[in-house]
Amino acid sequence: MPSIIRIVNLTKKFGNLVAVDHLNLEIEEGEIFGLLGPNGAGKTTAILMLSTVIRPTEGTAFVGEYNIQKNPDKARGLFGIAFQEPKMLWVSTPWDIVNWHAKVCGLSTEERKRRVREVMQALDMWDYRRKNVHALSGGMRKRVEIAKVLIQRPKIAIVDEPTAQIDVVGKHKIWKMLREFRNEGSTIILATNELYEADMLSDRVGIMHKGKLLVCDTPKQLKDSIIGGDIVEIQLENDSPLVVEELKKFKEVVNVLQVKSSNLRVYLNRAEEVVPKIMNMLMKKDVSISSIRITEPSLDDVFVHYTGLTIEEAQKTGA
Amino acid sequence: MVERDIRLFFQYKFLIIIRAIWFISQIVLFGLIASRMISTDAVQDYFRYYVAGLSVMTLYSAAIFIGFDIYEEAEHGVFEYLLSLPVSRRQLVLGRSIGGGLRAFIYVGPLIGISLYVLGSVNPLSFLVSLFALFLFSFGVSGMSITIAVIIKSSDRFDILMGVLDALIVRLSTVMYPLAVVQTANPLYGGVASFNPITYAADLFRWGTGIEAIITLDNPLMPLLGIIAFFAFFTFVGVTIYDRRIEGGGWQ
Numbered sequence: 001m002p003s004i005i006r007i008v009n010l011t012k013k014f015g016n017l018v019a020v021d022h023l024n025l026e027i028e029e030g031e032i033f034g035l036l037g038p039n040g041a042g043k044t045t046a047i048l049m050l051s052t053v054i055r056p057t058e059g060t061a062f063v064g065e066y067n068i069q070k071n072p073d074k075a076r077g078l079f080g081i082a083f084q085e086p087k088m089l090w091v092s093t094p095w096d097i098v099n100w101h102a103k104v105c106g107l108s109t110e111e112r113k114r115r116v117r118e119v120m121q122a123l124d125m126w127d128y129r130r131k132n133v134h135a136l137s138g139g140m141r142k143r144v145e146i147a148k149v150l151i152q153r154p155k156i157a158i159v160d161e162p163t164a165q166i167d168v169v170g171k172h173k174i175w176k177m178l179r180e181f182r183n184e185g186s187t188i189i190l191a192t193n194e195l196y197e198a199d200m201l202s203d204r205v206g207i208m209h210k211g212k213l214l215v216c217d218t219p220k221q222l223k224d225s226i227i228g229g230d231i232v233e234i235q236l237e238n239d240s241p242l243v244v245e246e247l248k249k250f251k252e253v254v255n256v257l258q259v260k261s262s263n264l265r266v267y268l269n270r271a272e273e274v275v276p277k278i279m280n281m282l283m284k285k286d287v288s289i290s291s292i293r294i295t296e297p298s299l300d301d302v303f304v305h306y307t308g309l310t311i312e313e314a315q316k317t318g319a
Numbered sequence: 320m321v322e323r324d325i326r327l328f329f330q331y332k333f334l335i336i337i338r339a340i341w342f343i344s345q346i347v348l349f350g351l352i353a354s355r356m357i358s359t360d361a362v363q364d365y366f367r368y369y370v371a372g373l374s375v376m377t378l379y380s381a382a383i384f385i386g387f388d389i390y391e392e393a394e395h396g397v398f399e400y401l402l403s404l405p406v407s408r409r410q411l412v413l414g415r416s417i418g419g420g421l422r423a424f425i426y427v428g429p430l431i432g433i434s435l436y437v438l439g440s441v442n443p444l445s446f447l448v449s450l451f452a453l454f455l456f457s458f459g460v461s462g463m464s465i466t467i468a469v470i471i472k473s474s475d476r477f478d479i480l481m482g483v484l485d486a487l488i489v490r491l492s493t494v495m496y497p498l499a500v501v502q503t504a505n506p507l508y509g510g511v512a513s514f515n516p517i518t519y520a521a522d523l524f525r526w527g528t529g530i531e532a533i534i535t536l537d538n539p540l541m542p543l544l545g546i547i548a549f550f551a552f553f554t555f556v557g558v559t560i561y562d563r564r565i566e567g568g569g570w571q
Contacts, residue, residue: 053402077405087400092330100323104404154405 004029004156004187005050009059012045019045021211022059027189032182034202034219035191036299038314042211043191044084047158050189051079063156080105080154084161084191086141088133094120094144095129101148115151122177123147124170138165143174150177157181160191175201193311195299205299207306209314214306222302228254229297229305230271232278236262237288246281250274271296324418325425327388335426342377342430346370346437367438367530372494374434375453375521378427379489382457383481385419386464390474412465412561416554419461424454438528445539449527452543455550456520462553469564492517516549518542 005027012020020042027033035043048054050061052072061068066075088097098120102112120126123143133141142165149157159178163171178201182188192198198205199219206216215222223229236243239261247256247266252274255267268274271294282289303311329335350373354366392398401411431453435441464481471477491508492515493501502509512518519542526539 048399051403053399073407076403079403079405081400081403083396083400083403085396087396092327096326100326101404103322104406106405 002029003027005061005063005189007046007050007059007061010046010049010056010061011058012042012049012054013057018211020049020056023208023211023213025206025213025216027187028204029187030182030185031203032178032188032190032201034198034205035189035208036193036195036198036205036303037208038193038311041193041208041314043208044160045211046208047081047160047189047191051081051158052076078155079158080149080152080156081158082146082149082160082162084164086133086145088141088144092133093130094125094133094136094140094147097133097144098147098151102151105152105154107151112151115153119147119150123150123173139167139170142166143170146174150181153181153184153186156187156189158189158191161193162190163194163197171197193315195303195311199299207303209307215302219299222299223297224270226297226301226305227269228267229301230268231295232266232268232271232275233291233293233295234264234266234278234289235291236264237290238262240285240287243282243285243287246285247278250277322418324385324388324415325422328384328422328426338377338381338426339430342373343433345373346433364530368497368525369495370434370437371525371528371530372521374427374431375456375517375524376489376494377430378423378453378457378520379460379517380485381423381426382420382460383464384423385415385461386468386477386481387474388419389465389468390477394474408562409558412558413554415561416458416462416465416557419464420454420458423461424457427453427457435528438530441528445529446527448539448543449523452523452527452546453520455546456516459516459546459550459553462550462557466553466557466560469561472564488515488517491515492521494518494521514545516546519545519549 003026005025007023007025007027010020010023011018023042023046035046037043045054049056050063050068052068052075056069061075063075063078066078068075095116099112099116102116107115117126120129123146125140125143125147128136128140133144136144142163146159146162149159157178162178163174166174175197178188178190182203190198190201202219204216204218205222207214207222215225217225244256244258244264247253247264250268252270253266253268257265257267259265266278275292275294279289279292297305300310303309303314307314346369350366350369354364354369357365389398392401402408404411406414431450467480468477471480489495491501491511493512494517498509498512498518501512523539523542523546
């Protein structure tokens with residue numbers, strides 16, 4: 001897929017604080033790109049620069065054919081944003097907010113009415129459409145925010161922590177709608193600090209930390225990039241001292257730990273490819289197995305691998 | 320933008336009702352009572368004079384209100400949202416300026432109706448010209464309010480400054496007293512009042528409602544040009560300053 005966004009040395013400084021530090025990144029058309037990082041990593045600032053809400057201190061980005069510094073109005077026209085914090089005046093009602101948003105985005109009256117109704121119903125907001133925003137729960141306000149983008153259907157949608165404060169059923173609905181939206185050809189930038197969400201939704205993930213992009217790849221590649229990241233726990237029926245040496249012969253195996261005499265923990269790469277080979281080897285050696293369990297690394301492990309901190313620790317230190 | 324600002328304004332029902340009560344109280348209490356002790360060569364019927372000036376004063380305060388909206392939007396992060404919309408900055412600011420002016424005008428419309436009832440019959444053509452002038456005046460005040468709000472960046476300071484401005488430019492105008500009286504009190508005051516858009520608006524409204532005999536309006540074209548200049552200046556300056564101050568997160 002060709003790139004729809006090309007970010008070149010994008011930097012934002014607030015006084016001495018470098019919120020985004022020479023960010024270089026390409027986002028492909030039609031993908032869900034997960035921008036992952038703790039609060040304060042620079043995700044929101046990067047998004048605000050990209051969507052021309054704030055000006056970069058240095059660098060630029062090309063959105064479609066438009067340079068955000070030279071043609072901000074044209075570039076902005078390609079975006080739709082669901083902000084992290086719902087942006088609305090509390091005297092407004094959800095219907096007012098989404099309907100006006102649809103109008104500003106140029107939807108015809110008929111199309112607007114249809115989409116507003118469809119999306120509000122899909123997000124279980126229809127019954128609350130005439131209530132003042134201040135009377136709504138945090139989750140419901142968040143739904144109003146995401147509804148704006150789903151109604152607008154922009155070429156590039158930016159969703160900043162789209163399911164924060166939303167219940168599990170609501171999360172799954174929103175994920176489903178975002179996937180459908182991507183499948184219709186839109187590009188989605190998903191900024192989140194929820195690793196599971198990024199893993200579930202993203203075609204590719206970029207991890208940001210302290211304003212810098214540390215790594216960027218598909219979730220699978222990122223997990224595979226952790227050497228010995230997969231763990232296979234094998235419970236043998238009997239002791240078999242030779243098995244450890246045999247396992248170490250596989251080039252993907254990084255380490256083998258004998259937890260108990262018949263209980264082995266194997267640290268390896270690409271477990272899904274190697275486990276069948278291990279099974280064959282054990283069968284040939286006539287070694288009986290009572291159980292086998294594969295644990296893949298999560299994006300949490302990837303984050304720890306690249307930053308030396310868990311995302312919670314990074315959040316606490318404000319990094 | 321225009322529609323949004325109008326819709327938003329009319330959601331402040333409490334404010335609207337209170338302002339309307341204030342307006343009527345000013346007429347039936349202050350206007351009626353104060354007019355009994357004021358009778359000069361310059362103003363024979365102070366009650367009618369005051370009612371016309373009060374309409375302009377109310378229009379001014381309603382048009383100023385957009386500045387407070389800007390702070391409220393900044394506080395709730397709505398600014399970021401507005402800046403992310405697929406519209407040009409120029410459209411955004413002009414929309415706000417027009418929205419702020421138009422909603423003030425719509426709000427004051429019924430109050431002007433009350434004024435007309437009090438003031439009596441009018442010459443339709445003159446009245447339409449004066450209405451058009453009030454329209455531009457309202458946009459100009461709205462642009463001025465936006466400009467000051469984005470420069471000051473503090474709602475408390477804005478509130479205080481608007482109070483001071485109100486005390487200065489409303490009092491140094493012909494809203495409540497004729498220019499000749501202001502001139503007599505202090506020639507400097509008279510000088511300021513002669514170049515005051517509120518004076519122009521008040522004079523034109525009185526001319527439009529047929530009570531020009533009691534004001535010092537030689538030629539309605541001059542105040543009309545003054546109002547056009549005021550409108551054009553603050554619409555242009557408002558757009559430019561709003562654009563410069565908010566772009567790059569300058570509102571934060």
